[in-house]
Amino acid sequence: MKITKERAMPAVVLGVICLAVALVIAVVNLFTAPEIERAKKEAISESLRIVMPNGLFGESMPLDGMPETVTGIYKDENGGGHVVTLSTTKGYTGKPIALTVGVDNDGKITGAVITATEETKDTDKVADLVAGFKDKDAAGVDGTALISGATYSSRAVKNAVHDALVALGYAKADTENAPATDNGGVPTLSRDELYARALAMVEGATALTRVSVEGLPATAKAVYRDEASGAYVLYLVTRTDWVPTETEGLVLVSKNGTIEKVDMINWVVGHGVDYTPEYIQSFIGKNKETVGHVELVAEATRTADNFATAVDGTLEVLFPVPTYRYVGLTALTLVVILAAVGIVLKKRRGF
């Protein structure tokens, strides 16, 4: 095919226009790029200056190997230290608490603040606790007392601030002294004591594996599994609004979802009513379909019901309805609907 002027001209004109526009954009970019970069740093810096007022910050440093609560580490380009942003899912409601913590070059906290929370209890007290970390070092943070009645939230934020110091190398990741759960659970037992008690529930078991399951309710603080028998031991912590302490219990569940034992570690006694043997016995032999019918404790019905609900919720996640049942039910429903529509159409239109 001969390339004539008529054939080539449109492509040439389009090409020239594209080049001209690209040149214009390049020139505009040349002038605006430094300003855009400065504006981005300013936006990041503004959110971080609440804990380090004179800081200038760029992008976050890499987070490889950092504690899981750390969401960003920003170095102050003015040499003031670092700011760490954190997010913990270990609060009372199970929803994330976002924190920003500033740390100077000596490992002392320049400021700490909660930036987002969906906690529903004692939020002011927890915010004050966080603000109180200012000028403390790792030892000072670890020695801070938890807030009574807001132990989940205060433990969660305290651990997060500790993680900030670990991330910057001013504290060690202290697993030996960690509470029985890493979920901000009530520290009635240490981790080792809880494990030993869980192991004792499973006859013949020599070891249990701590498993991580997605979608567990916030009340399920730990799930252990005996690989040999397939049984689970659930560590559940629940609370009722009008008493200040929590209910903790271990529940042994067989591999097919039947409850075999319940060990009540700590029963809330704020109103002086203890659990009954009948309550514990009523769990035995139940599964996720029937656990809602346990015999509640008179004058402690809400506490008893909360614990039973926690068991139910955990079993729902551990033993979900098989997919084939959903598919089968859906297909059956569709067939019935289509058949009904077909019958109606046939009658009306002689289809």
Next chain:
Amino acid sequence: MKKMKNKKLGILLSGIIAENPVLILVLGTCPTLATTTSLVSALSMGVAAMLVLICSNAVISLLRKVIPDTVRIPCYIVVIAGFVTAVQLLLQACLPDIYDMLGVYLALIVVNCIILGRAEMFARKNPVLDSVLDGLGMGLGFLVALLLMALIREVLGAGAFFGTPIPFMEKVKIPILVQAPGGYLVFGLMIALMNKLTEKKGGVKKKHFRCEGCPSAAACLGECGTEKKEDAQ
């Protein structure tokens, strides 16, 4: 001279009222509904679109004798996209809050029907000054329509004016007006009102849109059947 001045003024004013791109021609509906939940975002979008419209009309008019017919649409889009990109970079550098507020709708100005439509219908057939005036008129019409709609939605829907809460509106505001259904409702009512106000003043109506007013006339050669249907009516 006076006749020429009147003609220029006519070009400018037609885009604001008689051929308002949003309320009469019903173009650019997407950014209209999306950015009119607040007066600030409406003002920002209106000004940005107006700037792009003026600049693209000017450049396309300048190049109207150079651009071959076969590649005119791709050329127009490249020019428009270039100006939109420049506006984006300038906003990101100088007014980052406005840039964040407009979000994806800033880039969508490239495919705004008003801009491509005016390039095709006016700029490629008219001198540079007339094209600039047309761009200015259409841009102002777009801006006025956005502001009117945003005024209704923000004051009555959010109980605020330019972001400042209005004390007595807090209890009587109608939140659905800042949602999509409310936006469509306000839009429809404004079009109806505009039609009513312009029906006796020579406003452009659908029945006058024949082949000569259609951007696709050259492509379909009048075979879409619109003229035959209107003739039958």
